[in-house]
Amino acid sequence: MATDTLDNRTGRGGAQGLRRLLLDNGALSALVVLVAALALLSGDFLTTQNLLNVGVQAAVTAILAFGVTFVIVSAGIDLSVGSVAALSATVLAWSATSEGVPVWLAVLMAVATGIACGLVNGVLVSYGKLPPFIATLAMLSVGRGLSLVISQGSPIAFPDSVSHLGDTLGGWLPVPVLVMIGAGLLTALVLSRSYIGRSMYAIGGNEEAARLSGLRVKRQKLVIYALSGLFAAVAGIVLASRLSSAQPQAAQGYELDAIAAVVIGGASLSGGVGKASGTLIGALILAVLRNGLNLLSVSAFWQQVVIGVVIALAVLLDTLRRKAGAAPGAAGGKAGAGRKGPGAMKLAVAVVCLAAVIGAGYLLNPGSSGSAKPKLGMSLSTLNNPFFVQMKAGAQAEAKAEGIDLTVTDAQNDASQQANQIQNFTGSGMKSIIVNPVDSDAVGPAVRGANKADIPVIAADRGVNKAETATLVASDNAAGGRLAARTLAEKLGGKGRIAVLQGTAGTSVSRERGAGFTEGLKAYPGIEVVARQPADFDRTKGLDVMTNLLQSHPDVTGVFAENDEMALGAVKALGDRAGSAVAVVGFDGTPDGVKAVAAGTLYASVAQQPEELGRIAVRNAVLATRGKKPDSAVKVPVKVVTRENAAAFS
Numbered sequence: 001m002a003t004d005t006l007d008n009r010t011g012r013g014g015a016q017g018l019r020r021l022l023l024d025n026g027a028l029s030a031l032v033v034l035v036a037a038l039a040l041l042s043g044d045f046l047t048t049q050n051l052l053n054v055g056v057q058a059a060v061t062a063i064l065a066f067g068v069t070f071v072i073v074s075a076g077i078d079l080s081v082g083s084v085a086a087l088s089a090t091v092l093a094w095s096a097t098s099e100g101v102p103v104w105l106a107v108l109m110a111v112a113t114g115i116a117c118g119l120v121n122g123v124l125v126s127y128g129k130l131p132p133f134i135a136t137l138a139m140l141s142v143g144r145g146l147s148l149v150i151s152q153g154s155p156i157a158f159p160d161s162v163s164h165l166g167d168t169l170g171g172w173l174p175v176p177v178l179v180m181i182g183a184g185l186l187t188a189l190v191l192s193r194s195y196i197g198r199s200m201y202a203i204g205g206n207e208e209a210a211r212l213s214g215l216r217v218k219r220q221k222l223v224i225y226a227l228s229g230l231f232a233a234v235a236g237i238v239l240a241s242r243l244s245s246a247q248p249q250a251a252q253g254y255e256l257d258a259i260a261a262v263v264i265g266g267a268s269l270s271g272g273v274g275k276a277s278g279t280l281i282g283a284l285i286l287a288v289l290r291n292g293l294n295l296l297s298v299s300a301f302w303q304q305v306v307i308g309v310v311i312a313l314a315v316l317l318d319t320l321r322r323k324a325g326a327a328p329g330a331a332g333g334k335a336g337a338g339r340k341g342p343g344a345m346k347l348a349v350a351v352v353c354l355a356a357v358i359g360a361g362y363l364l365n366p367g368s369s370g371s372a373k374p375k376l377g378m379s380l381s382t383l384n385n386p387f388f389v390q391m392k393a394g395a396q397a398e399a400k401a402e403g404i405d406l407t408v409t410d411a412q413n414d415a416s417q418q419a420n421q422i423q424n425f426t427g428s429g430m431k432s433i434i435v436n437p438v439d440s441d442a443v444g445p446a447v448r449g450a451n452k453a454d455i456p457v458i459a460a461d462r463g464v465n466k467a468e469t470a471t472l473v474a475s476d477n478a479a480g481g482r483l484a485a486r487t488l489a490e491k492l493g494g495k496g497r498i499a500v501l502q503g504t505a506g507t508s509v510s511r512e513r514g515a516g517f518t519e520g521l522k523a524y525p526g527i528e529v530v531a532r533q534p535a536d537f538d539r540t541k542g543l544d545v546m547t548n549l550l551q552s553h554p555d556v557t558g559v560f561a562e563n564d565e566m567a568l569g570a571v572k573a574l575g576d577r578a579g580s581a582v583a584v585v586g587f588d589g590t591p592d593g594v595k596a597v598a599a600g601t602l603y604a605s606v607a608q609q610p611e612e613l614g615r616i617a618v619r620n621a622v623l624a625t626r627g628k629k630p631d632s633a634v635k636v637p638v639k640v641v642t643r644e645n646a647a648a649f650s
Contacts, residue, residue, distance in 0.1 A: 031284055052173075061261055061286060064232060065257075066276060069191070073191070077269070080117065085232045090156065091110050092106045092240070094150050106159070117232070118232070124139075148249075162241055179234065187276040188277065242416065248505065249413070267279070289310055376405070377406075377433045378392070379418050379421045384410075402618065415439045423449060432621040434458045451467060472632070473613060473634045477509055480606045481513040483638060488583060489524040494524050503536065503562040540569060546570040559583070570584055584603055585603055585606070589609070594607075597643055604640050
């Protein structure tokens with residue numbers, strides 16, 4: 001009887017211990033709820049391969065976040081870690097390939113670059129008295145700019161010996177996960193077992209009291225920001241290893257993910273609170289969310305909404321825990337009764353977290369779960385551009401006609417995020433994958449993973465390098481650039497001064513269109529290009545850049561923009577001169593672009609027929625899933641839209 005009683009008490013104690021662990025760790029509770037919800041909603045989620053995918057996808061964010069943890073614990077902020085990661089990787093690739101530096105020395109140079117950037121941040125904050133937000137925001141811009149300068153806006157192949165960091169050990173254990181674990185252990189050791197770690201908590205708790213107690217606060221901040229830069233460099237090397245290339249535009253926005261991971265993990269932006277385990281849990285929550293929403297085929301647009309909501313709920317859960325712990329009487333005799341209200345609130349928040357994910361799965365994409373239809377995955381480089389929105393519409397229309405379940409994701413012009421999406425497709429039983437690469441080189445490793453799984457891959461609009469694709473469905477961007485040059489030159493009579501608005505630096509589509517246009521202009525020596533400036537395929541930036549160019553080159557007679565969005569921004573900047581004194585030629589043949597051509601403000605647009613491109617991509621993917629071999633390349637012809645034929649494209 002005594003033994004039974006002891007066993008019961010032990011069982012109750014274990015259950016109560018688990019309950020207390022979850023209630024005392026809001027982020028851990030949120031992670032458990034999310035994992036449980038996704039396991040119920042998707043049979044592919046709890047597979048070994050998918051869980052390893054989650055680990056790989058969390059690795060870069062977690063390593064960045066470990067460095068940011070040091071800064072936030074000391075009541076600072078570091079917005080530069082994404083740019084520093086890209087710069088460090090670019091330095092490694094450039095020095096080892098272009099300059100012939102030994103790889104081991106190139107790695108040291110990359111690490112030194114990260115530490116140097118961190119030290120500059122520390123000097124600006126400690127001795128320059130700049131707010132950390134401003135100092136690191138400046139480094140964000142400087143780091144990204146230097147990365148583009150060194151690489152000349154183009155990806156640089158990564159040394160093979162370092163690229164193994166993106167591989168697996170024994171064919172199954174991802175090296176990025178091991179690096180993440182090592183970085184986490186080092187962070188925990190620094191925070192809990194070192195003098196600098198204790199200094200971080202002291203500075204974050206009360207900087208003035210820390211100074212009066214004898215701490216050399218300025219020197220400590222130099223070390224803190226240098227550590228953040230060091231971890232950013234490691235994250236950049238791991239990221240570039242996964243992509244087999246250093247991308248000058250890599251890790252954009254990752255600083256926000258890193259900060260979110262730290263705060264979700266229980267750290268306070270006011271300083272003095274934070275731990276490595278919490279940061280790891282925060283990074284895993286972000287990775288689990290993105291992975292699970294991909295598997296559930298949730299719309300790319302709704303994914304951002306769901307992620308934001310669940311992040312807010314996770315932090316709210318932790319906030320409630322803290323308030324309950326600080327409530328009067330919590331330690332007194334009525335503590336048990338006093339916890340009932342906060343405990344119920346915590347349970348309610350956990351239920352809402354669960355409902356948010358279930359709602360995303362069932363309401364935002366009804367009928368996807370358990371569908372008997374063949375499944376195809378499509379990863380687009382961005383949906384923040386009408387061209388790719390049209391491609392998506394064409395693909396969805398064809399999928400509906402074929403009776404196919406098509407999942408479309410948005411890589412947001414992030415090569416790493418696209419690699420994650422293709423990994424998720426590979427592990428979730430997709431019959432075929434369509435990819436519109438952010439970068440042809442960077443997507444190669446992820447596509448090779450699909451090749452190993454015998455999943456046919458269709459490349460759309462842009463090719464894939466160093467991997468096998470069943471077919472390439474694309475327009476010739478270089479040919480389109482040459483066609484645009486001829487159209488503009490003939491309009492100007494072979495003479496004139498023109499400006500060129502370039503797309504996002506480092507993207508293959510911008511390089512190809514620009515190279516084709518430059519080649520086409522060689523036949524017209526009377527045409528002078530007076531300025532080439534990037535406007536990132538964005539209409540607002542096209543307006544701003546063109547407005548600035550008109551100040552120094554008011555006599556331009558022509559403009560070539562590498563997409564219609566920038567062309568429409570240039571038209572707005574030119575005002576009444578557009579279509580009369582200045583001829584503007586765009587690219588893509590988007591609905592707004594065609595309307596502007598019909599109105600006469602845009603002289604012409606090189607149309608790629610994106611809807612047709614999407615339809616043909618799905619058609620070929622279906623052929624591949626049925627064991628038929630599609631043509632190795634399918635060319636969708638480009639056409640020039642002018643005022644005379646605009647009605648046929650509208």
